[in-house]
Amino acid sequence: MKRYIVANWKCHKTGDEGRRWFDRFAVLYKPHPEVQIVVAPSMLSLENLAAHVHCLGLENVALAVQDVSPFPRAFDPSTQTTGMSRASTASETLFA
Numbered sequence: 001m002k003r004y005i006v007a008n009w010k011c012h013k014t015g016d017e018g019r020r021w022f023d024r025f026a027v028l029y030k031p032h033p034e035v036q037i038v039v040a041p042s043m044l045s046l047e048n049l050a051a052h053v054h055c056l057g058l059e060n061v062a063l064a065v066q067d068v069s070p071f072p073r074a075f076d077p078s079t080q081t082t083g084m085s086r087a088s089t090a091s092e093t094l095f096a
Helices: 015-028 043-056 087-094
Strands: 003-008 037-040 059-062
Touching: 015 043, 043 059
Parallel strands: 003 037, 037 059
Antiparallel strands: none
């Protein structure tokens, strides 16, 4: 059975801090076939980190999105879902 380790960074790391963290992580990381590492950075640093993590080629390491809105107009103040990301925006960022 696959196990997951999930880290939700909230807004505790900037893009630069996140890249440095992944650089250190890559040196120490020992992949295991039954463990999936998932890191959820802030949406503001997601695109930058997605490219960086891809370049590092870390096996069984993935990025995730925080606070995905179930509503298609997540950024519209009238929906009162401020701070949430649209699934389409996350998909475009992670799979571009």
